Amino acid sequence: MPRFVAQPTSAGHLFSGRSGAIDARLQLPPDDEQAELARTFNAQVPLTPGRLIAAQPFFLRKPAQDFARATDCLAAAGYYEAGMGMADQRAVAQVILNRVRHAAFPATICGVVFQGSDRRTGCQFTFTCDGSLLRRTPSPAAWQQARRMAAAMLLGGVDPRVGLATHYHTDWVSPAWDRAMDKIAVVRTHLFYRWRGFQPFRMPQSGAEPDVALLAALSPAHALPGPTEADLQQSGAPALALPSSPARPAAAIPRDGTGGQVASQALAAAQVFLVTLPASGSPASFQALAERQCAGVNPCRLIGWTDPARTPRALPMPGSAVDTIAFIYERRNLTAIPRVRWDCALFAPDAADDCI
Template identity: 45%
Template sequence: MSAVLLGASLGIALGATYQFGLRAGASAAPPPSAAPAVVSPLADPGSAPALRPETLSNALPASLRAEPRAAAPVRDLDCLTQAVYFEARGESPAGQAAVAQVVLNRVRKAGFPKSVCGVVFQGSSRGAGCQFSFACDGSMNRGRESLAWAQARHIASRALAGAVMTAVGDATHFHTVHVTPGWSREFRQVAQVGLHIFYRNGRSQAKTILAEAPSTPPAPELRVAEARLVSGPPADAIEVVEAAPAPLHAEPAPAEAAAAASPAD
C-alpha cells in the first residue's frame, strides 16, 4: 500500500515539475526578431535633372508599337553591333548612331531585306558585292577592341529600343569623306556626321534635312522617338512630332536611283 502511495506521490511531483517547466518556457523571452530594414531617404527631388521631352524628325524608330517593345532579339543586336563597330568604330557616338539609323532605315525601305541581319550582310553570300564593305573584306576575322565593341553594342541597343538620329533623317546610304562613289551624284545629300556623308534616294516624301554647318557645328542630337499608332492606312500608321530644325536650305532633287543597287560606302 505504501508503495502505491509512494508511486502516486512521485507521479504528482513529476507532473507538477513538467507543468512548471512549460510555464517557465512560456514566460521565456521570445527569440529576437530581425532588425527592421533601414531605408535611406530619397535625395531631394528638386536636385534631379528635369526630363527633357524628346521629339522625332524624319527618322523613324525601330519599333512602331503603341506599347514599349520587348528586348530586341539577340541576333538583331549582334548584326547591328557589327555594322556600327566595323563601319564607324572611330566615330563619335553621334556618328555611330547615324550608321545604325541607316541600317534601320533600309529595313523598312522597299528593295532591301526586311531584317537587320539581312540588311547588314546583303550581298555577302552571293558574291555580288556587299552593301557594307566589312562583310566582304575580312574585317570580321581581326581581333576586336573590347571597349569599342561595348560602345558599339550600346549604340545598337539604343537604336533597336527606339532611339533615332534626327540629323540623318531617312538616309539609306553613306560613304566616307575620302571617297566619291559614282552613285552619290544620283542621291540627295542629307548631312555629314563626322567622316561620313549621308544620302537618301529621293523616293521618300519626307523633306531632306540640310543643315548649314556654322563655324563650330554642334553635335547632332540623338533623340528618342515619341511615336504612337493612329488610324489610317499602314503607310500613315505613325504620327510624328517634328523637332524645330537648325537653319535649313533647299537643294534641287537629282534623278531618282534604285536604292538596293548602291552600296553604303
C-alpha cells in the same frame, strides 16, 4: 532558320561603281591626289534644299533570340563602320534602320547588314566581305559599348542628323551611284544620301533574324546549333530560365560577382524575385526573363538590379537597394496585362510611363 555565311574577299578600294554599296570604313582618309579630287568634287555638291525629316523611332518587337541577333548585327556594323565613336555609330545604325523600313531592302537588321556578303562583289557594308571580322576583334569594353548603342537604337533611339538616309560614303571617294541621289546630310567626313522621289518606307517588321556565321566568335546568339540560355544571358539577350518554384532557397542559387550571371532569390510569401540583371541587357530582354520566371506564379513581381552588390537578399530591402532598382515587372494575376518599368537613365524609355 536562314543563316548567312559571309565569304571574306580580298577587296581593295570598293565603291568604284558598284550600285548601292555603302562606304563602310571610317579609317583615316588617304592623303593622295585622288582623295583630294574627290573631296573637292563632293564639296561642290550642295545639300538638297528643304527640311531634314528625322526618322520615326524604331522599336524591335521580336522574340528574345531575334532581338539578341539583331543587337549584335547592329553593334558589329556600328563598331566596324564607325570605330569607337558613339555618335558615328549611331549614324550608321540609323541608316541601317532606315533600310530595314525601306521596301528595297531586307526586312531584318541582320539581313540588311549582311546583304550580299555571300557574293564576292555584292556586299553592302565593306566589313562583311573584306575580312575585317576575321582580322580585328573589338575589346570586351568596346563590344559592350557598341551593343548598348545598338540596343538603344532598337528600343526607340533616333539619330536626327541623317534623316531618312539609306546610303552614305566618305568624302574622300566619289562613287558613281551617288549621282542619282539627293545629298541630305554631312556628319564629319561622311556624306548621307537618299533616293529621289517617293520612298516606300514600311513600318512592319517581318521575318526571323538570321544567324551570321562570321559573328559566332563575338556573339553566342549567332553560334550553331543555337545559343544556350546561359549564352543568351551572357550576350545580354533575354533567356535565363530561372527556376519557376518560388520556394527554392536563395543559398542554392549561384551568383556571379561580375553581375554577368543572373542571381535570383524567390521569396515564397511575397512571390517576388530579386534578380541581378546583365548590364549589357535591355528592358525587352529583362521582360522576357520575367515572363519566364513568373510562369505559373500568381501574382508575381520581379525586381532587378544591374549591380550585384546592390541586389538585396531579402525583403524589406534597404534604401540603397531601392534607390538603384533598374527594372520592375509586376503582374497581378495570370490574365492581367503586366506593368513593366525601368530606370530610363540606364535604358532608353519606350514611353513616358515606362520610367521608374
